[in-house]
Every structure is written in C-alpha cells, then in structure tokens.
Amino acid sequence: MMLDPKDFIEEAISKIKEQIGDEKAIIALSGGVDSSVCSVLVQEAIGDNLIAIFVDHGLLREGEVEEVTNTFKDRLNFNYVDASDEFLDALEGVEDPEEKRKIIGKVFIDVFEREAAKTDAKYLVQGTIAPDWIESEGKIKSHHNLALPSGMVLEVVEPIRDLYKDEVREIGLELDLPEKVVFRQPFPGPGLGVRVIGPLTRENLAICRKANKIVADEIEAAGIDKDVWQYFAVLTDSKVTGVKGDQRDFGYLVVVRIVNSVDAMTAYVPELPWEVIRKISQRITSEVSEVTHVALSISDKPPSTIEFA
Ligand code: XMP
Numbered sequence: 001m002m003l004d005p006k007d008f009i010e011e012a013i014s015k016i017k018e019q020i021g022d023e024k025a026i027i028a029l030s031g032g033v034d035s036s037v038c039s040v041l042v043q044e045a046i047g048d049n050l051i052a053i054f055v056d057h058g059l060l061r062e063g064e065v066e067e068v069t070n071t072f073k074d075r076l077n078f079n080y081v082d083a084s085d086e087f088l089d090a091l092e093g094v095e096d097p098e099e100k101r102k103i104i105g106k107v108f109i110d111v112f113e114r115e116a117a118k119t120d121a122k123y124l125v126q127g128t129i130a131p132d133w134i135e136s137e138g139k140i141k142s143h144h145n146l147a148l149p150s151g152m153v154l155e156v157v158e159p160i161r162d163l164y165k166d167e168v169r170e171i172g173l174e175l176d177l178p179e180k181v182v183f184r185q186p187f188p189g190p191g192l193g194v195r196v197i198g199p200l201t202r203e204n205l206a207i208c209r210k211a212n213k214i215v216a217d218e219i220e221a222a223g224i225d226k227d228v229w230q231y232f233a234v235l236t237d238s239k240v241t242g243v244k245g246d247q248r249d250f251g252y253l254v255v256v257r258i259v260n261s262v263d264a265m266t267a268y269v270p271e272l273p274w275e276v277i278r279k280i281s282q283r284i285t286s287e288v289s290e291v292t293h294v295a296l297s298i299s300d301k302p303p304s305t306i307e308f309a
C-alpha cells in the first residue's frame with residue numbers, strides 16, 4: 001500500500017469534490033468490491049449527487065439482489081433496476097458463449113443508458129483498478145469521455161484506478177463496508193450466464209443457481225471461503241444416466257470448480273477437504289432434481305480458464 005488508507009481516502013475525497021463539484025454523477029454498482037468501494041468513496045465526497053444504479057440482469061446468484069440492496073439502500077442514493085426479463089428474453093436459447101457475452105454487454109449498455117438519460121448526470125464513475133488498465137496495455141487514459149450510443153457524453157471518473165485488489169479491500173474496510181462485501185469472491189459481470197453451457201433458458205439458469213448456492217453454502221459453512229479464490233458450479237449440456245430411488249434417471253452433469261489464485265491470470269486447484277466435496281455432491285444430486293452427476297474440476301489455469309465459458 002503506497003498510502004495509509006485514511007490518507008488515501010482523504011485525498012481521494014478532495015480530488016473527487018474538486019473534479020465533480022456540484023454536478024451529478026452516476027455509477028453502475030454491481031455489489032462487487034471495486035464498484036462498492038468506489039460508490040461509497042464518491043458518496044462521501046458528493047453525497048446523493050452520486051446516483052448508484054444496480055442492474056439486475058437476471059443472472060445473479062440466489063439472494064444477491066436482497067444482499068446488495070440491504071447493504072446499500074441506506075448508504076447510497078441507491079436505485080435498483082430489474083431488467084431481468086429484458087436480458088433473459090434476449091438470451092433465451094442462445095448457446096454460443098461469445099454470443100451470450102455480447103448480448104449481455106449490449107443489453108447492459110441499453111439499460112444503463114436509459115437510466116442515465118433519466119438523470120442530468122455529467123460524470124460516470126467507474127471502479128477501474130490498476131490491473132484493468134495495465135492488462136489492456138495502459139491504453140485507457142485517466143481522463144476520458146464516454147459517448148453513449150444516444151449521443152449523451154459523460155466524463156469518466158476513476159477514483160481507485162491506481163489501486164490493486166488488496167489495497168481496494170483495505171480502503172473498503174476503512175470505509176466500514178461489511179466484510180462480506182470486502183472479501184466477496186470475484187463474480188463475472190455476465191454472471192451465471194457464463195456458468196450455463198449450452199442453451200441459456202430460465203429453467204437452466206434456475207438449476208445452475210441452485211447448484212451454485214449449495215457450493216457457496218458448504219464452502220462457507222466449512223470456513224474455507226477465505227482460503228480459496230473462487231468456488232462455483234457449472235451446468236453442462238451433457239446428460240448422463242443415473243439412478244434415483246429405484247428409477248433410472250437421465251439428468252444433467254454439473255461441474256464443481258474451486259480454485260486458488262492471486263490475480264486470476266493463473267489459478268490452481270487446491271487440495272480440498274474431501275468431506276466438503278462429498279457433501280456438495282450429495283446435496284446437489286438430492287436437492288436439484290434435474291442433476292444426476294456431479295464432477296469436480298481438477299484443471300489449473302493455464303491451460304484451462306477459471307470460468308467454463
Ligand atoms: P477466466 O475464466 O478468464 O476468468 O480465467 C478470470 C477471472 O475473471 C472473471 N471473469 C469475468 N469477469 N466479466 C467479468 O467481469 C467477464 O466477462 C468475465 N469472465 C471471467 C472470472 O470469474 C475470473 O475471476
């Protein structure tokens with residue numbers, strides 16, 4: 001950490017005040033650590049002139065809407081936008097992973113732009129952190145404008161662009177954000193959309209969401225959530241024969257993936273307590289009726305990626 005968290009916060013607040021003044025700003029709040037820290041920091045500087053927009057794309061984890069809402073509704077000028085039908089209608093039956101990402105990205109811009117147009121915001125706050133722009137070869141300038149497809153131009157403000165993840169977490173703790181937010185596992189922007197292989201439908205998403213909840217509950221109950229980087233379940237498009245009760249069953253294969261990493265560029269599968277893995281498998285096959293088989297992913301990155309899509 002280059003600066004003491006208190007000093008960083010004080011300096012950031014005065015810079016933000018100077019830059020934004022009495023104008024309004026808008027931020028897309030996902031509930032992840034970067035956008036959360038950024039929102040709270042800017043709120044401290046300009047108060048309710050920061051309009052935080054939390055877009056529900058229908059691809060969130062179980063309980064996530066309630067968690068994010070409860071954390072921020074009294075602390076920010078918090079606006080929840082339920083756009084789940086718009087996203088899920090556009091995604092219905094789409095199989096190709098890149099196509100899914102493209103659709104999610106496009107609908108997100110449509111929704112966000114519509115919300116931005118309802119305000120008279122002049123600034124767009126983004127929770128960009130150092131690895132985000134260093135990885136894109138430093139091509140993102142610190143001061144730039146963003147022209148939305150409608151022609152609306154917002155000036156971009158990136159208060160935490162020089163920080164690394166561990167520093168963002170320290171700032172989050174100093175800002176009194178709950179530990180649950182500060183140490184939340186990374187979750188991809190396209191959400192569960194990249195954890196359903198094959199056709200994305202509301203039914204498949206529901207299966208994927210239930211399996212993810214079981215993985216999260218068991219990893220957290222075992223107290224190993226802070227020891228691993230990410231833990232989740234992927235619904236594959238493979239169907240396999242199983243037996244439930246005394247009946248043959250033909251259901252889905254779900255893959256459980258638990259990895260360790262420092263920066264998501266590389267990752268490895270750590271040794272895991274076997275009883276936790278067995279419990280996850282047993283719970284998924286007994287509680288999610290569409291699933292007959294659970295496999296554990298044992299591939300590192302590289303050559304695999306962390307997500308399956
Ligand atoms: P991969 O799968 O490329 O993931 O090894 C590296 C890290 O990035 C997350 N991830 C994403 N995050 N939008 C995001 O905001 C995305 O489209 C996306 N895809 C992957 C992934 O969860 C992991 O932490």
